[in-house]
Amino acid sequence: MLPTTLRLPVKILPQPDETTCGPTCLHALYRYWGEEEALEAVIPRTRRLEHGGTFAVFLACDALRKGYQATIYTYNLTVFDPTWFARPGVDIAERLRRQRELKSDPRLHHATEGYLEFLGLGGRLRLVDLSRHLIRGLLRRGLPILTGLSSTYLYRTAREYGPNDEADDVRGLPAGHFVVIAGYNRPERTLLVVDPYGPHPYGPAHEYWINIDRVVDAVLLGIVTHDANLLVIHPRRPGRA
Numbered sequence: 001m002l003p004t005t006l007r008l009p010v011k012i013l014p015q016p017d018e019t020t021c022g023p024t025c026l027h028a029l030y031r032y033w034g035e036e037e038a039l040e041a042v043i044p045r046t047r048r049l050e051h052g053g054t055f056a057v058f059l060a061c062d063a064l065r066k067g068y069q070a071t072i073y074t075y076n077l078t079v080f081d082p083t084w085f086a087r088p089g090v091d092i093a094e095r096l097r098r099q100r101e102l103k104s105d106p107r108l109h110h111a112t113e114g115y116l117e118f119l120g121l122g123g124r125l126r127l128v129d130l131s132r133h134l135i136r137g138l139l140r141r142g143l144p145i146l147t148g149l150s151s152t153y154l155y156r157t158a159r160e161y162g163p164n165d166e167a168d169d170v171r172g173l174p175a176g177h178f179v180v181i182a183g184y185n186r187p188e189r190t191l192l193v194v195d196p197y198g199p200h201p202y203g204p205a206h207e208y209w210i211n212i213d214r215v216v217d218a219v220l221l222g223i224v225t226h227d228a229n230l231l232v233i234h235p236r237r238p239g240r241a
Contacts, residue, residue, distance in 0.1 A: 002140070007183035007192055008032070010144050012206050015196035018165060020177040022046060022054045024196040025146050026062065029233055030155055033068075033142055049110060053176065055150040056231045057114035057123075063233040064121035071124040073134070073230040075154055076223055079111050085127040093119050101121045107226050114134055130216055130230075135191065136184050144182045144194075147219050148227025151177030152220040154193075154210075176225030181209070181215065193213050 012028040015021045016039070023046040027039045031098055047058040060070040074080055084090045100112045119125070128134060138145055152159055152174040159172025166172075183192030190225040195202075202208040222228035 004039075004186045005184070006136075006139055008142065008144050010180055010182040012180065012194050012196050014198055014206065016043070019048065019053045022056070022059050022148075023062075025178045025180050026059045026233075028194065028196075029144060029146060030066075033235055041202050043053075047114070047171075049107075055111055055114055056146065056178070056227055056229050057111065057118050059146065059178075060123055060231055060233065061114060061117050061121060062228065064118065064123055068233045069122075069124070069236045070118070070231065070233045071126060072118070073126045073128060073130070073232075074129055075127075075220055075228040076111075076225060076226065077147045078105075078223060079108065079115065079236070080125075080127065084125060085125075086089060094175065097141050105213055111226060130219060132212055132216075135181060135216075135230075136186075138230075138232060139181070143232050144180050146178060146180050146231040146233070147215075148176060148225075148229050148231075149215070149218040150221035150224060151175045151197075151218075153221045154179075154214065157201060174221070174224045176222060176227055181230075184212070186210060186212055189213075 010028055010032050013024060013025040020043055023043045024039060027042045030037055045062050046054050048054055058071055063070045084092050084095055096112050096115055100109055158167040158169045159167035160175045161172040180194040181191050182194045189212050191212050192207060193210055194207045198206060220228055
């Protein structure tokens, strides 16, 4: 019989500044897997974008370089065409290079660099429906989920404007964020979100239970800030690449 409630023991530190939510979440996963590396050592290894922050794929590359297995479930149609996953034998790296030649978006070029490295390091890409079943299935296997999503939608706060990310409901733009999904409660239809940011609208703690539909929608809307994905990392199994 499947458990109705599950809570993985993921502990997270507060992110040191406004742009380090990604490496702080990655550090929490390393700790979950028994690795006590200082957060200050993780942050400089994960590539920082010119406008601040990072992409999930750069977090995944750090994990791959450290010997972990990394899988990205992507919903980012600005980077990936769905047919690349539907047709057998498609060389996704080749399609990414071809796309980069034809499009001039700098953020797309940055993401492409990351994904080419990710694939070269043995990372796995998946395009499957984002559902309660997928999320609960990963958690039941003991796999916490690092996700790049829309904090504007998750928190239902005003969009942000300017270099200091000030709340501005007219001039502002949607903001992205990284959190870790670490549990579920089936009767309540909620997920446990482990969040490095504070203070946030759900209280002073760095974890909170929130409706699963809100989280799924926030992940899909992460496409606005060029993420929209789930990242799962775990140690490689003995004898397997």
